[in-house]
Amino acid sequence: MIMANGAPKLVEVENLQVQFFGGAHPVRAVDGVSFDIAEGETVALVGESGCGKSVTAMALAKLVPQPPGHYAGGRVLFGGREVLAIGERELRHLRGREISYIFQEPGSALNPVFTIGYQILEAIKLHRPEADARAEALELMRLVGIPEPEQRLRAYPHALSGGQQQRVMIAMAIACRPKLLVADEPTTALDVTIQAQILDLLRDLQKRLGMAMLLITHNLGLVAETAHRVNVMYAGRMVESGAAPDVLTRARHPYTRALLEAVPRLDGTEGRLKAIEGNVPNPADLPAGCKFHPRCPYARERCRSEEPPWEFDATAARGARCFFWREIAT
């Protein structure tokens, strides 16, 4: 595994805030998220449904639809450029060429009425008019391990299995050799043995092309196996960050700890698992104070009324949003 320590920063997100309008009050889907990604590094963004991890990922290329979305504050720097401030032309250059995305459901991300070939060629022609698009498409199909690429270019998406469709999505995503690949739950909809194939492919491509990757997932096992660093989100906020092995073995935020304790282990060493009481809060109706306090076993009086700030310890490269994170024993 390549450690990306010391590599220059590719992405910097500072105190990002994204809101959605529609109901009586704006929903603060992302409220105070800061993290960075170095060149060639794999960073994981972990959290449950509704925690804002996908919205954060969309904001990296200013892809949150406006309206109903609204960037209420903070900055996103990509290679030094202010993504949220640049114009439509520059954005188009950024999207697809420098940042590209793959999603959970490859079937719904592909257009059912066009052939695979048409869709891959479109991406190449749009961003790299100088390239021999057809030769390039065949090369990409081979790179992502699709057998009989010439025939497959003429096929429609429905004729491919889920794993093959995800390979096509990856081929399109890397068509322009992006600097950052955002993979939003790339294997969740796939079977376990196919998941392993896709993860191996992503790791291999990343090494060969020197891409950075933002892996969005709810699966801590995936984080342990792939990520250099991990950021944990809850209710639109970053609650913990650090080097992946460090966070997974010495979690400081009560939510991360609870999440780790709630996952059945393959080796069966966990005994009876401790459930996290209650439910993931509705982003439109968040509790006062620390957003995790109603479910937190460590919660004290202060947590009910006052929201803890994001604290980052630069020497340990660890951050957390909890009043007591430095005290919580490991």
Added chain:
Amino acid sequence: MLEVQDLRVYYGKARQPVRAVNGVSFSLPRGESLGLVGESGCGKSTLGRALLRLEPIHSGRVLLDGVDMVRLRGAQLKAFRGRAQMIFQDPYGSLNPRHSIGGMLREAVAVHGRTTRANRDGRVAELLRAVGLDPAYTRRYPHEFSGGQRQRLGLARSLAVEPQLIIADEPVSALDVSVQVQILNLLKDLQQQLNLALLFIAHDLAVVRYVCSRILVMYLGKVVESAPAPALFAHTRHPYSEALLSAVPDVAKGLAARAGGAQQRIVLRGDMPSPMHTIPGCPFHPRCHRARPRCQTEVPALREIAPGHCSACHFAEEM
């Protein structure tokens, strides 16, 4: 008490049928939990549904306390369904949005009527308490509940008829990680308290190991390995289970692989073939990392390798 013998579920034309379940046999005593794992299309859900006669059975026997339910009709079939219940993956899709919780549970209590009319409300309250919900919720509707609560309601409804067998088809895979354990613990507790037979169908091996004492691994409509849960995880005897286990992302395994450097993940070639076509020899051989010439011609039988541990691999002893 549940005994399944050579069960087959076929679809389509008789000449070239799709063999979704292709000769499965197992037994499940009362008070035991059996896990059924495999990837999509392996036939695990079809098998679960066929056990309740929700799918057409081609041949085979399903004995519940010695009575073959494959041949039951009318009132007898209804009585059988009162003894075996199902919990589904999508807790919202399996609740009628226009029925209040109380109405839904009262109906279930009434249908298999072991409770007098006067006692029904009391029984409904008891059911809600049993699954950890407030009995005051009877006037509410499904949309007012979260995913985890809805799965509790599905469980309450299945318990309403006092079944002996519960078939749970991916009951937690639609739920958030932090909520999954609540449901798994509840299911485990109720299974033990009520001495139920539980058939737990899931694709997540870690979840199945947590809930079940025995595990069946299915591939292309057949059982390829069956073993007590600890034995399966300690020493797999079939290459498919071996690949499945190595492919599951796991925190401890991932951290160990990092520390040691070497990753010993077995990555299978290709996709699971369609059950439309029959594969000569072992059905797993085109993807198998241990395949040898014999596997292309000879179908391996499911046989006992160690006490209680069965495998359908010619070379199970060598693993």
